[in-house]
Amino acid sequence: MSAPDPAATGPAAAGPTSPDPAATDLFGLVAYGELLAFDRLAADARLAPDLRRRAALSEMAAAEIAHYRWLTDRLAAWGVTPEEAMAPYVEALRAYHDSTEPRDWAEAVTKAYVGDAITDDFLRGIADGLAGPDRALLLDVLHDSRYAEFAGTEIRAAIEADPRAAGRLSMWARRLLGEALSQAGRVAAADRGALVALIGRTGGDVPGLLRRLTEAHAARMTAAGLNN
Amino acid sequence: MSAPDPAATGPAAAGPTSPDPAATDLFGLVAYGELLAFDRLAADARLAPDLRRRAALSEMAAAEIAHYRWLTDRLAAWGVTPEEAMAPYVEALRAYHDSTEPRDWAEAVTKAYVGDAITDDFLRGIADGLAGPDRALLLDVLHDSRYAEFAGTEIRAAIEADPRAAGRLSMWARRLLGEALSQAGRVAAADRGALVALIGRTGGDVPGLLRRLTEAHAARMTAAGLNN
Numbered sequence: 001m002s003a004p005d006p007a008a009t010g011p012a013a014a015g016p017t018s019p020d021p022a023a024t025d026l027f028g029l030v031a032y033g034e035l036l037a038f039d040r041l042a043a044d045a046r047l048a049p050d051l052r053r054r055a056a057l058s059e060m061a062a063a064e065i066a067h068y069r070w071l072t073d074r075l076a077a078w079g080v081t082p083e084e085a086m087a088p089y090v091e092a093l094r095a096y097h098d099s100t101e102p103r104d105w106a107e108a109v110t111k112a113y114v115g116d117a118i119t120d121d122f123l124r125g126i127a128d129g130l131a132g133p134d135r136a137l138l139l140d141v142l143h144d145s146r147y148a149e150f151a152g153t154e155i156r157a158a159i160e161a162d163p164r165a166a167g168r169l170s171m172w173a174r175r176l177l178g179e180a181l182s183q184a185g186r187v188a189a190a191d192r193g194a195l196v197a198l199i200g201r202t203g204g205d206v207p208g209l210l211r212r213l214t215e216a217h218a219a220r221m222t223a224a225g226l227n228n
Numbered sequence: 229m230s231a232p233d234p235a236a237t238g239p240a241a242a243g244p245t246s247p248d249p250a251a252t253d254l255f256g257l258v259a260y261g262e263l264l265a266f267d268r269l270a271a272d273a274r275l276a277p278d279l280r281r282r283a284a285l286s287e288m289a290a291a292e293i294a295h296y297r298w299l300t301d302r303l304a305a306w307g308v309t310p311e312e313a314m315a316p317y318v319e320a321l322r323a324y325h326d327s328t329e330p331r332d333w334a335e336a337v338t339k340a341y342v343g344d345a346i347t348d349d350f351l352r353g354i355a356d357g358l359a360g361p362d363r364a365l366l367l368d369v370l371h372d373s374r375y376a377e378f379a380g381t382e383i384r385a386a387i388e389a390d391p392r393a394a395g396r397l398s399m400w401a402r403r404l405l406g407e408a409l410s411q412a413g414r415v416a417a418a419d420r421g422a423l424v425a426l427i428g429r430t431g432g433d434v435p436g437l438l439r440r441l442t443e444a445h446a447a448r449m450t451a452a453g454l455n456n
Contacts, residue, residue, distance in 0.1 A: 035279065038286050042270030051263065051311050055296060058266050062290035068283060083279050 019078040022198035023134040026126070027071045028085025029187065029195070030141065033093055033119065034068035035086075037061070040097050044108040053105070053154070060112060060147045067141040074137055092186035099179050106158035110169050113151035113224065114176045114217065116143040121216050125209055129201035155224045170226040177217050181210060247306040250426035251362040254354070255299045256313025257415065257423070258369065261321055261347065262296035263314075265289070268325050272336040281333070281382070288340060288375045295369040302365055320414035327407050334386035338397050341379035341452065342404045342445065344371040349444050353437055357429035383452045398454040405445050409438060 041061035048054035072082040102108040120142045127135045159166045188196060188206055199209055221227065269289035276282035300310040330336035348370045355363045387394045416424060416434055427437055449455065 032279075035283060035286065038290075039270065039274065042267065042289065046267065051260075051314065055263060055293065055300070058263065058293045059297065061270065062266075062293045065283065065286045065290045069287065072283070086279065 019075075019080065020131060020134060021192075022194040022201075023130055024075060024078065024080050024085050025088070025192060025194045026130075026138070026198060027075055027134075028080075028082070028087075029089045029093075030119075030123070030138070031068050031071040031075070031082060032086035032089050034064040034071070034141070036093050036097055037115070038064040038068065041112060044102055044111070047102060047105045047108045049105055056150055057108065057112065060116075060143075060150075063144065063147070070137060070141060088190040088192065089187055092183040092190060095186070096179050096183040100176055106155065106165055106169055107172050109151045109154040109158075110172055110224075110226075111176055113148060113155060113220075114173050115180070116148060116151075117220055118177070118180055118213055118217060119143070121213050122209070125204070125212060126198055126202055129198040152224050155226070159225050166225060166227070170221065173217075173221055173226055177214065181214070184210065247303075247308065248359060248362060248422075249420075250422040250429070251358055252303060252306065252308050252313050253316070253420060253422045254358075254366070254426060255303055255362075256308075256310070256315075257317045257321075258347075258351070258366070259296050259299040259303070259310060260314035260317050262292040262299070262369070264321050264325055265343070266292040266296065269340060272330055272339070275330060275333045275336045277333055284378055285336065285340065288344075288371075288378075291372065291375070298365060298369060316418040316420065317415055320411040320418065323414070324407050324411040328404055334383065334393055334397055335400050337379045337382040337386075338400055338452075338454075339404055341376060341383060341448075342401050343408070344376060344379075345448055346405070346408055346441055346445060347371070349441050350437070353432070353440060354426055354430055357426040380452050383454070387453050394453060394455070398449065401445075401449055401454050405442065409442070412438065 038061045045054045045057040075082050266289045273282045273285040303310050355366050
């Protein structure tokens with residue numbers, strides 16, 4: 001199993017035509033997450049203090065929709081309607097975004113920073129449960145690290161400009177994590193069995209995975225100058 | 229002068245470091261147009277009746293932001309601040325979008341269809357006034373024809389589903405053209421001289437260019453099943 005080429009601009013090669021149910025459910029979840037992330041990042045870009053920053057968040061949004069296409073193309077190649085694969089997760093993902101609407105630029109970049117990282121940790125944490133080509137595609141839709149660098153720089157700049165922002169953004173990041181974990185519970189409840197089984201295939205379980213996501217989040221918050 | 233490769237995914241090679249003032253002004257105008265088009269198309273995608281169509285309009289938005297990056301990278305390579313190059317055109321482009329907010333999906337795809345085509349006709353009409361590398365980059369940011377095909381198909385489907393839609397969308401398309409021409413007048417008024425001079429370099433003038441844009445628009449409306 002060779003590692004995916006991070007410089008590749010296209011998705012990993014298509015897998016077998018008879019799909020793994022865990023892969024169809026997971027790709028449906030991730031695809032809908034990308035579609036919604038596109039929508040919310042594009043809207044949040046309006047909060048940017050200047051055109052350069054607005055364009056940067058818009059580019060983060062655009063990357064999501066490219067990944068959405070890769071995942072839904074794979075689903076379609078399997079004969080799975082993307083809408084059907086996404087349907088079980090629509091409510092939970094919408095609820096997450098509805099309950100975490102940023103009020104300003106610092107909250108918007110913090111949300112992008114936290115959300116991208118938790119998503120990527122989750123995907124990396126379960127990728128090993130998938131067969132080669134499915135795993136390769138999943139690793140291809142991880143976020144480009146330059147987006148996290150941009151968001152991290154913006155968070156530190158906001159705190160430097162106003163040290164009181166650190167407390168407010170720390171609280172905001174805790175709320176983002178709390179909402180994400182709470183909606184993860186809804187996703188697990190809506191799951192048709194395959195996603196939870198996928199976590200089992202990696203040798204882990206749902207509580208262990210959530211604990212690891214929480215620990216990684218805490219370490220990242222410290223790196224960005226925020227408290228837990 | 230060879231034609232640009234339509235299959236290329238990157239922008240045309242950079243030009244000389246001492247820029248043509250007409251190119252800096254034009255790239256500023258087009259770049260801001262792309263940034264706003266991204267923003268409005270991303271918002272309009274929410275009007276889509278299903279996730280497939282929503283994703284399609286979102287992808288049209290994402291293409292705009294990729295082109296924005298090519299143009300602003302070129303400006304930056306010339307030592308021109310993108311914000312400065314865009315500033316004269318902010319008001320006119322914003323006014324166009326503020327006065328043409330679609331109320332439903334059929335209006336959204338009609339706006340995308342009409343706006344993309346007028347923009348491309350405008351760019352093709354003046355590209356010959358630019359030197360090789362600048363012209364090549366300009367032709368690289370023309371819209372992919374599959375987007376026009378998608379929008380045209382959606383317009384015809386809307387009319388097929390409800391023949392009364394033809395009258396309403398025809399009126400809407402006339403209003404889009406009217407607003408575009410009216411804001412083009414504001415752009416010409418805000419111009420620092422270089423853009424109008426650029427049209428002169430192609431052997432044309434502003435009224436002649438606007439007349440050709442209007443004629444091409446009329447032919448396209450007929451092709452999409454709309455009246456003039």
